[in-house]
Amino acid sequence: MRMKDSQAQPQPDSGRERLLRVAEKLFGERGIQAASIRDIAAAAGIRSATVYHYFGSKDELLWCVWERSGLQQRARVEAAIEDIEAPWERFLAACQAHVEGLLDWGPANQLVFIVPPWQYPAALKDRIVQLRDRYESIFVQLVDDLPLRENVDRHHLRLAVLGALSWPIYWYSKGRGGTPSSFANEVVDMLRVGVGE
Template sequence: MTASTATLAETAKPRDNKRPQVLDSAARYFREQGYAASSMRDIAAAAGMKAGSMYYYFASKEELLVAVHEEGIRRITKAVNAALAGPAGPWERLEAAMSAHLASLLDGGDYAQVVTRELPRDDGPARRRLIGMRDDYETIFRGLVDALPLPPETSRRHLRLMLFGAMNWTQHWYRPAGDTPEAIARAFVSVLRKGDQP
Protein backbone atom coordinates (compact mmCIF):
# COMPACT_ATOMS: atom_id res chain seq x y z
CA MET A 1 0.00 0.00 0.00
CA THR A 2 2.70 2.52 0.93
CA ALA A 3 5.03 0.96 -1.63
CA SER A 4 6.19 4.12 -3.30
CA THR A 5 9.44 2.44 -4.30
CA ALA A 6 8.06 -0.99 -5.15
CA THR A 7 8.41 -2.21 -8.72
CA LEU A 8 5.33 -2.99 -10.75
CA ALA A 9 3.30 -6.16 -10.32
CA GLU A 10 4.57 -6.67 -6.81
CA THR A 11 2.12 -5.92 -4.09
CA ALA A 12 4.23 -7.61 -1.42
CA LYS A 13 7.83 -8.59 -0.87
CA PRO A 14 8.97 -10.33 -4.03
CA ARG A 15 11.01 -13.13 -2.56
CA ASP A 16 8.39 -14.90 -0.49
CA ASN A 17 5.47 -15.46 -2.77
CA LYS A 18 5.56 -19.06 -3.91
CA ARG A 19 1.84 -19.13 -4.48
CA PRO A 20 2.22 -19.61 -8.25
CA GLN A 21 4.45 -22.65 -7.79
CA VAL A 22 1.94 -24.18 -5.39
CA LEU A 23 -0.85 -23.57 -7.86
CA ASP A 24 1.11 -25.06 -10.75
CA SER A 25 1.92 -28.12 -8.73
CA ALA A 26 -1.70 -28.58 -7.68
CA ALA A 27 -2.91 -28.19 -11.26
CA ARG A 28 -0.48 -30.81 -12.45
CA TYR A 29 -1.43 -33.30 -9.76
CA PHE A 30 -5.17 -32.71 -10.11
CA ARG A 31 -4.89 -33.36 -13.83
CA GLU A 32 -2.64 -36.40 -13.60
CA GLN A 33 -4.05 -38.16 -10.55
CA GLY A 34 -7.43 -36.58 -10.07
CA TYR A 35 -8.43 -34.39 -7.15
CA ALA A 36 -9.23 -37.11 -4.64
CA ALA A 37 -6.08 -39.10 -5.35
CA SER A 38 -3.75 -36.08 -5.05
CA SER A 39 -2.30 -35.59 -1.60
CA MET A 40 -1.31 -32.30 -0.05
CA ARG A 41 2.07 -33.86 0.70
CA ASP A 42 2.78 -34.62 -2.94
CA ILE A 43 1.57 -31.24 -4.14
CA ALA A 44 3.72 -29.53 -1.56
CA ALA A 45 6.80 -31.58 -2.36
CA ALA A 46 6.59 -30.68 -6.04
CA ALA A 47 6.31 -27.04 -5.05
CA GLY A 48 9.43 -27.32 -2.90
CA MET A 49 7.87 -27.25 0.55
CA LYS A 50 6.19 -29.36 3.20
CA ALA A 51 2.47 -29.99 3.42
CA GLY A 52 1.94 -27.81 6.44
CA SER A 53 3.51 -24.82 4.75
CA MET A 54 0.92 -24.73 2.01
CA TYR A 55 -1.74 -23.73 4.46
CA TYR A 56 -0.08 -20.36 4.57
CA TYR A 57 -1.34 -19.81 1.00
CA PHE A 58 -4.53 -21.88 0.90
CA ALA A 59 -6.80 -22.66 3.81
CA SER A 60 -7.82 -26.09 2.51
CA LYS A 61 -7.44 -28.54 -0.32
CA GLU A 62 -10.78 -27.51 -1.75
CA GLU A 63 -9.70 -23.90 -1.83
CA LEU A 64 -6.73 -25.03 -3.88
CA LEU A 65 -9.07 -26.69 -6.36
CA VAL A 66 -11.17 -23.56 -6.62
CA ALA A 67 -8.10 -21.45 -7.27
CA VAL A 68 -6.94 -23.81 -10.02
CA HIS A 69 -10.37 -23.62 -11.61
CA GLU A 70 -10.43 -19.86 -11.54
CA GLU A 71 -7.01 -19.61 -13.09
CA GLY A 72 -7.95 -22.17 -15.72
CA ILE A 73 -11.09 -20.35 -16.77
CA ARG A 74 -9.23 -17.06 -16.75
CA ARG A 75 -6.56 -18.41 -19.08
CA ILE A 76 -8.84 -20.09 -21.55
CA THR A 77 -11.15 -17.09 -21.70
CA LYS A 78 -8.21 -14.85 -22.41
CA ALA A 79 -6.86 -17.16 -25.12
CA VAL A 80 -10.20 -17.40 -26.89
CA ASN A 81 -10.83 -13.68 -26.76
CA ALA A 82 -7.38 -13.00 -28.17
CA ALA A 83 -8.02 -15.43 -31.02
CA LEU A 84 -11.24 -13.63 -31.87
CA ALA A 85 -9.48 -10.32 -32.46
CA GLY A 86 -8.53 -11.31 -36.00
CA PRO A 87 -11.06 -13.13 -38.17
CA ALA A 88 -14.33 -11.66 -39.39
CA GLY A 89 -16.34 -14.43 -41.07
CA PRO A 90 -18.63 -16.43 -38.74
CA TRP A 91 -17.10 -19.82 -39.58
CA GLU A 92 -13.60 -18.43 -39.37
CA ARG A 93 -14.36 -16.92 -35.99
CA LEU A 94 -15.77 -20.19 -34.69
CA GLU A 95 -12.73 -22.08 -35.93
CA ALA A 96 -10.36 -19.58 -34.34
CA ALA A 97 -12.16 -19.86 -31.01
CA MET A 98 -12.17 -23.65 -31.15
CA SER A 99 -8.51 -23.67 -32.04
CA ALA A 100 -7.67 -21.52 -29.02
CA HIS A 101 -9.85 -23.61 -26.74
CA LEU A 102 -8.19 -26.81 -27.95
CA ALA A 103 -4.72 -25.37 -27.65
CA SER A 104 -5.42 -24.34 -24.06
CA LEU A 105 -6.73 -27.80 -23.31
CA LEU A 106 -4.16 -29.93 -25.10
CA ASP A 107 -0.85 -28.12 -25.00
CA GLY A 108 0.33 -28.39 -21.43
CA GLY A 109 -3.09 -27.37 -20.26
CA ASP A 110 -3.07 -28.62 -16.69
CA TYR A 111 -5.34 -25.82 -15.57
CA ALA A 112 -7.83 -26.09 -18.42
CA GLN A 113 -8.08 -29.86 -18.14
CA VAL A 114 -8.86 -29.62 -14.45
CA VAL A 115 -11.68 -27.21 -15.29
CA THR A 116 -13.31 -29.76 -17.58
CA ARG A 117 -12.91 -32.65 -15.19
CA GLU A 118 -12.91 -31.84 -11.49
CA LEU A 119 -15.67 -29.95 -9.75
CA PRO A 120 -16.17 -29.77 -5.97
CA ARG A 121 -18.64 -32.54 -5.17
CA ASP A 122 -20.73 -30.89 -2.51
CA ASP A 123 -23.18 -28.17 -3.45
CA GLY A 124 -21.48 -25.31 -1.68
CA PRO A 125 -21.00 -21.70 -2.75
CA ALA A 126 -17.61 -22.61 -4.23
CA ARG A 127 -19.11 -25.10 -6.65
CA ARG A 128 -21.83 -22.71 -7.69
CA ARG A 129 -19.42 -19.91 -8.37
CA LEU A 130 -17.26 -22.14 -10.55
CA ILE A 131 -20.29 -23.27 -12.53
CA GLY A 132 -21.20 -19.63 -13.00
CA MET A 133 -17.76 -18.81 -14.34
CA ARG A 134 -17.90 -21.75 -16.71
CA ASP A 135 -21.30 -20.64 -17.96
CA ASP A 136 -19.98 -17.16 -18.63
CA TYR A 137 -17.23 -18.66 -20.70
CA GLU A 138 -19.64 -20.77 -22.70
CA THR A 139 -21.56 -17.63 -23.55
CA ILE A 140 -18.78 -16.72 -25.95
CA PHE A 141 -19.54 -19.82 -27.98
CA ARG A 142 -23.24 -19.19 -27.82
CA GLY A 143 -22.65 -15.95 -29.67
CA LEU A 144 -20.40 -17.58 -32.22
CA VAL A 145 -22.89 -20.33 -33.00
CA ASP A 146 -25.76 -17.85 -33.23
CA ALA A 147 -23.80 -15.94 -35.85
CA LEU A 148 -23.46 -18.94 -38.17
CA PRO A 149 -25.47 -19.03 -41.40
CA LEU A 150 -27.47 -22.22 -40.91
CA PRO A 151 -30.69 -23.73 -42.21
CA PRO A 152 -33.52 -22.42 -40.04
CA GLU A 153 -34.43 -25.85 -38.66
CA THR A 154 -30.98 -26.43 -37.14
CA SER A 155 -30.92 -26.53 -33.36
CA ARG A 156 -28.19 -24.12 -32.43
CA ARG A 157 -28.34 -25.26 -28.85
CA HIS A 158 -27.57 -28.84 -29.79
CA LEU A 159 -24.88 -27.71 -32.17
CA ARG A 160 -23.20 -25.78 -29.37
CA LEU A 161 -23.46 -28.70 -26.97
CA MET A 162 -22.02 -30.99 -29.62
CA LEU A 163 -19.09 -28.66 -30.05
CA PHE A 164 -18.23 -28.58 -26.38
CA GLY A 165 -18.49 -32.33 -26.17
CA ALA A 166 -16.30 -32.83 -29.20
CA MET A 167 -13.72 -30.33 -27.96
CA ASN A 168 -13.49 -31.48 -24.38
CA TRP A 169 -13.45 -35.14 -25.38
CA THR A 170 -10.24 -34.61 -27.34
CA GLN A 171 -8.36 -35.05 -24.06
CA HIS A 172 -9.16 -38.75 -24.25
CA TRP A 173 -7.68 -39.39 -27.67
CA TYR A 174 -5.27 -36.54 -28.39
CA ARG A 175 -1.65 -37.50 -28.92
CA PRO A 176 1.04 -34.83 -29.30
CA ALA A 177 2.48 -36.77 -32.22
CA GLY A 178 -0.81 -36.57 -34.13
CA ASP A 179 -3.02 -33.68 -35.24
CA THR A 180 -2.29 -30.25 -33.81
CA PRO A 181 -5.08 -28.42 -32.00
CA GLU A 182 -5.40 -26.19 -35.06
CA ALA A 183 -5.82 -29.18 -37.36
CA ILE A 184 -8.46 -30.65 -35.09
CA ALA A 185 -10.41 -27.41 -35.03
CA ARG A 186 -10.22 -27.20 -38.81
CA ALA A 187 -11.42 -30.77 -39.21
CA PHE A 188 -14.32 -30.30 -36.81
CA VAL A 189 -15.49 -27.15 -38.54
CA SER A 190 -15.14 -28.76 -41.92
CA VAL A 191 -17.38 -31.63 -40.86
CA LEU A 192 -20.07 -29.17 -39.82
CA ARG A 193 -19.72 -26.76 -42.66
CA LYS A 194 -20.35 -29.28 -45.41
CA GLY A 195 -22.71 -27.82 -47.98
CA ASP A 196 -23.10 -24.36 -46.57
CA GLN A 197 -20.60 -21.97 -47.97
CA PRO A 198 -17.79 -22.25 -50.52
Protein backbone atom coordinates in the same frame (compact mmCIF):
# COMPACT_ATOMS: atom_id res chain seq x y z
CA MET B 1 -17.07 -9.63 -19.78
CA ARG B 2 -14.01 -10.00 -17.59
CA MET B 3 -14.12 -12.01 -14.42
CA LYS B 4 -13.18 -10.05 -11.31
CA ASP B 5 -11.77 -12.01 -8.43
CA SER B 6 -8.89 -11.36 -6.09
CA GLN B 7 -7.58 -14.84 -6.87
CA ALA B 8 -7.67 -14.30 -10.64
CA GLN B 9 -4.65 -12.01 -10.67
CA PRO B 10 -2.41 -13.12 -7.79
CA GLN B 11 0.36 -10.86 -6.61
CA PRO B 12 3.84 -12.06 -7.56
CA ASP B 13 4.82 -14.69 -5.02
CA SER B 14 7.13 -17.55 -5.90
CA GLY B 15 5.84 -19.72 -3.07
CA ARG B 16 2.21 -19.31 -4.05
CA GLU B 17 2.87 -19.80 -7.73
CA ARG B 18 4.98 -22.89 -7.04
CA LEU B 19 2.13 -24.33 -5.01
CA LEU B 20 -0.33 -23.68 -7.83
CA ARG B 21 1.91 -25.40 -10.36
CA VAL B 22 2.54 -28.40 -8.13
CA ALA B 23 -1.13 -28.68 -7.16
CA GLU B 24 -2.17 -28.55 -10.81
CA LYS B 25 0.21 -31.37 -11.64
CA LEU B 26 -0.83 -33.59 -8.74
CA PHE B 27 -4.56 -32.96 -9.14
CA GLY B 28 -4.19 -33.97 -12.78
CA GLU B 29 -2.05 -37.04 -12.14
CA ARG B 30 -3.70 -38.43 -8.99
CA GLY B 31 -7.16 -36.94 -9.06
CA ILE B 32 -8.68 -34.33 -6.80
CA GLN B 33 -9.38 -36.64 -3.89
CA ALA B 34 -6.10 -38.54 -3.95
CA ALA B 35 -3.80 -35.51 -4.05
CA SER B 36 -3.49 -34.45 -0.42
CA ILE B 37 -2.26 -31.17 1.01
CA ARG B 38 0.66 -33.07 2.53
CA ASP B 39 1.60 -34.48 -0.89
CA ILE B 40 1.35 -31.08 -2.54
CA ALA B 41 3.42 -29.40 0.17
CA ALA B 42 6.09 -32.09 -0.01
CA ALA B 43 6.33 -31.85 -3.79
CA ALA B 44 6.62 -28.06 -3.52
CA GLY B 45 9.31 -28.34 -0.86
CA ILE B 46 7.39 -26.49 1.84
CA ARG B 47 5.54 -27.29 5.08
CA SER B 48 1.84 -28.21 4.96
CA ALA B 49 1.05 -25.21 7.17
CA THR B 50 2.35 -22.91 4.44
CA VAL B 51 -0.30 -24.21 2.04
CA TYR B 52 -3.02 -23.16 4.48
CA HIS B 53 -1.33 -19.79 4.90
CA TYR B 54 -1.76 -19.10 1.19
CA PHE B 55 -5.08 -20.80 0.48
CA GLY B 56 -6.88 -21.62 3.72
CA SER B 57 -8.12 -25.03 2.60
CA LYS B 58 -7.67 -27.69 -0.04
CA ASP B 59 -10.90 -26.54 -1.69
CA GLU B 60 -9.56 -23.00 -2.00
CA LEU B 61 -6.31 -24.28 -3.48
CA LEU B 62 -8.27 -26.35 -5.99
CA TRP B 63 -10.43 -23.34 -6.84
CA CYS B 64 -7.40 -21.14 -7.46
CA VAL B 65 -5.93 -23.76 -9.78
CA TRP B 66 -9.25 -24.20 -11.55
CA GLU B 67 -10.01 -20.50 -11.85
CA ARG B 68 -6.60 -19.58 -13.21
CA SER B 69 -6.89 -22.26 -15.86
CA GLY B 70 -10.37 -21.18 -16.86
CA LEU B 71 -9.35 -17.54 -17.14
CA GLN B 72 -6.32 -18.44 -19.24
CA GLN B 73 -8.48 -20.49 -21.59
CA ARG B 74 -11.01 -17.69 -21.93
CA ALA B 75 -8.28 -15.14 -22.63
CA ARG B 76 -6.80 -17.42 -25.27
CA VAL B 77 -10.11 -17.72 -27.13
CA GLU B 78 -10.88 -14.00 -26.84
CA ALA B 79 -7.47 -13.13 -28.26
CA ALA B 80 -7.97 -15.54 -31.16
CA ILE B 81 -11.23 -13.93 -32.32
CA GLU B 82 -10.47 -10.31 -31.44
CA ASP B 83 -9.68 -9.07 -34.94
CA ILE B 84 -11.97 -11.35 -36.96
CA GLU B 85 -15.40 -10.22 -38.16
CA ALA B 86 -16.73 -12.97 -40.43
CA PRO B 87 -18.93 -15.33 -38.33
CA TRP B 88 -17.58 -18.66 -39.60
CA GLU B 89 -13.98 -17.48 -39.41
CA ARG B 90 -14.53 -16.26 -35.82
CA PHE B 91 -16.12 -19.57 -34.91
CA LEU B 92 -13.23 -21.51 -36.45
CA ALA B 93 -10.61 -19.40 -34.64
CA ALA B 94 -12.38 -19.94 -31.31
CA CYS B 95 -12.59 -23.68 -31.91
CA GLN B 96 -8.90 -23.86 -32.76
CA ALA B 97 -7.98 -21.88 -29.66
CA HIS B 98 -10.18 -24.14 -27.51
CA VAL B 99 -8.51 -27.34 -28.70
CA GLU B 100 -5.01 -25.88 -28.62
CA GLY B 101 -5.58 -24.64 -25.08
CA LEU B 102 -6.76 -28.01 -23.81
CA LEU B 103 -3.89 -29.90 -25.41
CA ASP B 104 -1.06 -27.42 -24.88
CA TRP B 105 -1.57 -26.53 -21.24
CA GLY B 106 -1.48 -28.34 -17.94
CA PRO B 107 -3.97 -30.85 -16.58
CA ALA B 108 -5.93 -28.31 -14.53
CA ASN B 109 -7.06 -26.55 -17.68
CA GLN B 110 -8.34 -29.89 -18.89
CA LEU B 111 -10.11 -30.58 -15.59
CA VAL B 112 -12.26 -27.51 -16.13
CA PHE B 113 -13.82 -29.21 -19.14
CA ILE B 114 -13.72 -32.95 -18.50
CA VAL B 115 -14.84 -33.27 -14.88
CA PRO B 116 -18.66 -33.59 -14.87
CA PRO B 117 -20.58 -31.21 -12.57
CA TRP B 118 -21.72 -34.01 -10.26
CA GLN B 119 -18.07 -34.61 -9.38
CA TYR B 120 -17.35 -31.02 -8.40
CA PRO B 121 -16.58 -30.51 -4.71
CA ALA B 122 -19.82 -29.26 -3.15
CA ALA B 123 -18.15 -26.15 -1.72
CA LEU B 124 -16.93 -25.12 -5.19
CA LYS B 125 -19.72 -26.26 -7.47
CA ASP B 126 -21.43 -22.90 -7.91
CA ARG B 127 -18.18 -21.08 -8.64
CA ILE B 128 -17.02 -23.72 -11.12
CA VAL B 129 -20.36 -23.71 -12.94
CA GLN B 130 -20.16 -19.91 -13.22
CA LEU B 131 -16.60 -20.16 -14.51
CA ARG B 132 -17.66 -22.62 -17.21
CA ASP B 133 -20.77 -20.63 -18.09
CA ARG B 134 -18.76 -17.45 -18.60
CA TYR B 135 -16.37 -19.30 -20.86
CA GLU B 136 -19.11 -20.98 -22.86
CA SER B 137 -20.94 -17.67 -23.27
CA ILE B 138 -18.30 -16.85 -25.90
CA PHE B 139 -19.45 -19.83 -27.94
CA VAL B 140 -23.12 -19.04 -27.35
CA GLN B 141 -22.61 -15.72 -29.13
CA LEU B 142 -20.42 -17.20 -31.84
CA VAL B 143 -23.00 -19.86 -32.68
CA ASP B 144 -25.83 -17.32 -32.56
CA ASP B 145 -23.98 -15.29 -35.19
CA LEU B 146 -23.58 -18.18 -37.64
CA PRO B 147 -25.77 -18.25 -40.76
CA LEU B 148 -27.52 -21.61 -40.32
CA ARG B 149 -30.67 -23.33 -41.52
CA GLU B 150 -33.77 -22.33 -39.60
CA ASN B 151 -34.32 -25.78 -38.13
CA VAL B 152 -30.83 -26.06 -36.59
CA ASP B 153 -30.89 -26.11 -32.79
CA ARG B 154 -28.07 -23.73 -31.94
CA HIS B 155 -27.95 -24.84 -28.31
CA HIS B 156 -27.40 -28.47 -29.29
CA LEU B 157 -24.92 -27.46 -31.96
CA ARG B 158 -22.82 -25.59 -29.42
CA LEU B 159 -22.87 -28.47 -26.96
CA ALA B 160 -21.98 -30.97 -29.69
CA VAL B 161 -19.08 -28.87 -30.95
CA LEU B 162 -17.59 -28.24 -27.51
CA GLY B 163 -17.99 -31.91 -26.67
CA ALA B 164 -16.26 -33.01 -29.86
CA LEU B 165 -13.49 -30.46 -29.46
CA SER B 166 -12.84 -31.43 -25.84
CA TRP B 167 -12.65 -35.17 -26.46
CA PRO B 168 -9.10 -35.15 -27.96
CA ILE B 169 -7.87 -34.91 -24.36
CA TYR B 170 -8.39 -38.67 -24.31
CA TRP B 171 -6.91 -39.68 -27.64
CA TYR B 172 -4.67 -36.98 -29.09
CA SER B 173 -0.91 -37.49 -29.25
CA LYS B 174 1.56 -35.21 -30.99
CA GLY B 175 2.67 -36.35 -34.40
CA ARG B 176 -0.37 -38.53 -34.99
CA GLY B 177 -3.59 -37.39 -36.57
CA GLY B 178 -2.55 -33.85 -37.38
CA THR B 179 -2.35 -30.85 -35.10
CA PRO B 180 -4.95 -29.59 -32.61
CA SER B 181 -5.68 -26.73 -34.99
CA SER B 182 -6.16 -29.00 -37.99
CA PHE B 183 -8.55 -31.21 -36.02
CA ALA B 184 -10.67 -28.20 -35.09
CA ASN B 185 -10.60 -27.11 -38.72
CA GLU B 186 -11.90 -30.51 -39.85
CA VAL B 187 -14.73 -30.44 -37.33
CA VAL B 188 -15.83 -26.95 -38.35
CA ASP B 189 -15.58 -27.82 -42.05
CA MET B 190 -17.81 -30.86 -41.56
CA LEU B 191 -20.34 -28.78 -39.66
CA ARG B 192 -20.32 -26.01 -42.19
CA VAL B 193 -20.93 -28.33 -45.10
CA GLY B 194 -23.71 -30.03 -43.19
CA VAL B 195 -25.53 -27.03 -41.70
CA GLY B 196 -24.24 -23.87 -43.36
CA GLU B 197 -26.39 -21.91 -45.80
